Amino acid sequence: MNNSALLSFLCLFALLHQSLAASPQFNVIQFGAKPDGRTDSTSAFLAAWKQACSSTRGVTLYVPKGRFLTRSMLFKGPCRNSAIFIRIDGTLVAPSDIWAIGNNPNWIEFQYVNGVTISGGVLDGKGAPLWSCKLAGRKCPTGATVQQTLGFSFCNNVLVSGVTSLNSQMFHVVINFCRNVKLQGVRISAPGNSPNTDGIHIQMSTGVTVVNTKVATGDDCVSIGPGAANLRIENFACGPGHGISIGSLGKNVNEPGVQNVTVKSTTFTGTTNGLRIKSWGKPSNGFARNILFQHATMNNVQNPIFIDQRYCPRVLRRCMQASGVRVSDVTYQDIHGTSATQVAVNFDCSKRNPCKGIRLDNVRLTYNSKPAVASCANADGTTIGLVQPGSCL
Secondary structure, X not given: OOHHHHHHHHHHHHHHHHHHHHOOXXXXXHHOOOOEEEEEOHHHHHHHHHHHHHOOOOXXXXXXXXXXXXXXXXXXXXXXXXXXXXXXXXXXXOOOOOOOOOOOOEEEEEEOOEEEEEEOOEEEOOOHHHHHHHHOOOOOOOHHHHOEEEEEEOOEEXXXXXXXXXXXXXXXXXXXXXXXXXXXXXXXXXXXXXOOOOXXXXXXXXXXEEEEEEEEOOOOOEEEOOOOEEEEEEEEEEOOOOOEEEEEEOOOOOOOOEEEEEEEEEEEEOOOOOEXXXXXXXXXXXXXXXXXXXXXXXXXXXXXXXXXXXXXXXXOHHHEOOOOOEEEEEEEEEEEEEEOOOEEXXXXXXXXXXXXXXXXXXXXXXXXXXXOEEEEEOEEEEEEEEEEOOOOO
16 A cells, blocks of 8 residues: 555544544433333433434434333434434343233334444343233233334334344334345344244335344244345244245235345254245235245254145135235255155145246255155246255146
């Protein structure tokens, strides 16, 4: 590096350092938050957000070490700046009393925000009381039936890094009507028998990336709903849980489809499903197309490869019809490991709209150290390389 280039670099570094040093920082303690895990700090967090959102410069909202009890919080934009950095060194704790959150469907939610980063920290959803209430068939808060720990709606340019979500009442992370969202180094944990605790749910969003993330939960590790496009999941571990699911799709007659999804370098351990596409058995104009599942390892997975177009969570006549969802151009490449059931590959497609363009490329799945079985209904496609179990396409 010559002297001129070095001088330019030093000037740029000095300006950047000065800019960061000059950026306002709002510590929630200064707004009255108490790190004792008992005092309600909701108002303090919302007051700190109001200041951060109204700033014309990039800001840091800081949550120091400690346990901060909060009820439902809505961090709403649009803000006057597009560079809000939320640094969490502590733990946010939901109320143990399931009625304390009330009927608000979200615990921590961001709406209409452009340019926010959430780094570090633990979000403890205290979901066990609600799970027990529901499993016992008692009357539970109605809003809590869709309770999520961390949600983003109508947000753009979001980064969530190094965040841990524990024991969410229901969904851990929800991304809805967003663009350009990245989750990296996220850890999600709930017991395998916790009901409806999806790890990450993505719908009506484009440009979402999930990397270097581990999910252990009681429902889908990732669920991809209608309107999701240009999605990438990479270096992802799932288990326990219900696998990575595209769907369920086709619940409504008029419904946007799912397209351009890449899922690569994944590991599934003891899950009920591996790579699943599921649609309701009823009329719909939805679709799932241009899907790539690549480099997946299955460890004792009940349904490693599964297209289920007769999905019906309840035995209802209205979802026992032929699915209208069109599934096409789905590739399974380098999928290997062990199945917990004899049928390791199951393409149960719609009679009305058979699956098209299914491609199996080097698939190696065994059951009890023996060859597994493949099952196909209304599915058309091709195979490349070694495919075990033998293809039924």
